[in-house]
Amino acid sequence: MSVEIWPPISLAELKIQEDATQARELTWLLISLRATLEKIKRGLEDCCALLAPADSAGSTLVLTTPRNETVKGHTTRVGARLVRGLVHLRLRTLPPQTISLDPSRPVRVPALIRLDALLSLSLELCLALEEHQNQTTPPPSAPYLASQLRLLALHIAEAAALVKGPSQPPARPSTSASTASHEVPGRQHLPEQKVPLDTTWTTSSVSLGHFTPPLSRNLSLYVTIQDACLVIYLRALEPADAPVNFGTKLALAIGTTRRIEHDEADRVFSYRCDDESRIDGGTSAPEHHGSRSGSNAGGEDNGGNKKEVEVYVREKVRVESADPSLLSLSAKLSALGNTLGLARRNLAAVMEQDLEE
Numbered sequence: 001m002s003v004e005i006w007p008p009i010s011l012a013e014l015k016i017q018e019d020a021t022q023a024r025e026l027t028w029l030l031i032s033l034r035a036t037l038e039k040i041k042r043g044l045e046d047c048c049a050l051l052a053p054a055d056s057a058g059s060t061l062v063l064t065t066p067r068n069e070t071v072k073g074h075t076t077r078v079g080a081r082l083v084r085g086l087v088h089l090r091l092r093t094l095p096p097q098t099i100s101l102d103p104s105r106p107v108r109v110p111a112l113i114r115l116d117a118l119l120s121l122s123l124e125l126c127l128a129l130e131e132h133q134n135q136t137t138p139p140p141s142a143p144y145l146a147s148q149l150r151l152l153a154l155h156i157a158e159a160a161a162l163v164k165g166p167s168q169p170p171a172r173p174s175t176s177a178s179t180a181s182h183e184v185p186g187r188q189h190l191p192e193q194k195v196p197l198d199t200t201w202t203t204s205s206v207s208l209g210h211f212t213p214p215l216s217r218n219l220s221l222y223v224t225i226q227d228a229c230l231v232i233y234l235r236a237l238e239p240a241d242a243p244v245n246f247g248t249k250l251a252l253a254i255g256t257t258r259r260i261e262h263d264e265a266d267r268v269f270s271y272r273c274d275d276e277s278r279i280d281g282g283t284s285a286p287e288h289h290g291s292r293s294g295s296n297a298g299g300e301d302n303g304g305n306k307k308e309v310e311v312y313v314r315e316k317v318r319v320e321s322a323d324p325s326l327l328s329l330s331a332k333l334s335a336l337g338n339t340l341g342l343a344r345r346n347l348a349a350v351m352e353q354d355l356e357e
Contacts, residue, residue, distance in 0.1 A: 026142055026350050033145070036343045037130045040152075043336045044123045047159075050329040051116055052079035061230055061321035063087055071319045075101065077230065080112035082223065092260060093236040093315045094219065102212045110204060111162050111225040118159040125152050142351055149347070153340050160333040163326055165226030166198055197264060200224075201233060202271045220271070228326040234317040240268045240310035262316040271311045 058078035063085075065071045073087030085101035101107065129148055201222035208215045215221065220235040 029347060029350050030142065030145065033343060033347075034130070036339065037126055040336055040340060041123065041126045041130060043332055043339075044119060044126060047329050047332050047336075048116075048119050048123065050325045050332070051112070051119065053325075058083065059323055059325055061323060063232060063319050063321055065317065065319050070317055071232075071234065075230070075321075077109075077112075077323065078106075080116050081106040081108050089234065091234070091236055091315055091317065094216075099211050099215060099221075102210055105210045107206050107210050107223060109223050109225065109230075111165070115159055115162045115225075118155050118162070122152055122155040122159070125155070142347065146344070146347055146351065149340065149344050153337065153344060156333060156337050156340060160330065160337060163225060163228050163330045163333065165224065165231070197267075199269065201235070202269050205271075225326065226320070228330045229320040229322045230326075231318065231320045234319070235264075235313050236315040237271060237311045238314050240312055260315050262313070264313040264316055266312070268310050268312065270308045272308045 056078060058076045060074060060076045063071055063073045063075060069088075070090055071087060073085065075082050075085035075087075077083075082101060083106040084103055085107075086098070087100075088096075088098050090096050125148065129145070129152075201220060205220045205222045206215075208217065218237050220233075220237055222233040222235070224231050224233075
């Protein structure tokens, strides 16, 4: 069975009719994109409202480590800032303490600041495209619209990646488990794979002066976002050149003391103590916890300038709190990305071009 055009026309006339049909289809698609842009604009406005609500109440999040009371407290997020917070710490390598966030100096979360900027850029771009579409003049050309939609898709994808956050590295195996595996005869062991660590905390930890009383330089607090949750890392630090006393060496040798195992143990980091208020360092924990003798982990030179010091991470605690607003925002960004991707694929198909990711 064959399909023929009747009455028959020449190949040149057929090409003209095909081009005219494609032009009409492209014009129809450009006009229909107005509804899609309106839908995306409303979705972006909802995302902005979820991140920075109109009221100043914010979201109060619980900060508690599961199955223990190492970290216990709460914090309040308003937009990209933590405006209030009270946390009780019972770390093994530091004395028990309570840290309180100074309301006059809120903590700005870098991931949320970048997310807010991306949402604002996306909304402005969507508004500009909608204005061009609604003008009485001819609509913008298809290549221009395709390039702007690609830029909008990149912004939305980056925003979704920020809410998702970096993948968490696998937990470091314990010493006892690794020793037991070596005792099995005939088993082949693969070399240990080095997992790349996120070292952003070494330069982006929260400044000491944001708390009352100010934090000790031996404690690092780093805030980030992962899987739509507010994640706080607490690290007990010690200088890499701090001497180890004889009692600690003996306790480690006979097994009465064990070092705390975590993925950053026994690694040297160049840490910058962002000390904005020239605070004296805190007191270290007693040596029976099995670490080097403590002194100030960060410091300043004689001129009062910040400087980097090499430190060990004696103890690392991760605490997270699911944020309902960020969970809703993540779902909306995923839906917006799918809607925009479908519109871009349709436009590329009519233009007979490959879709640029």
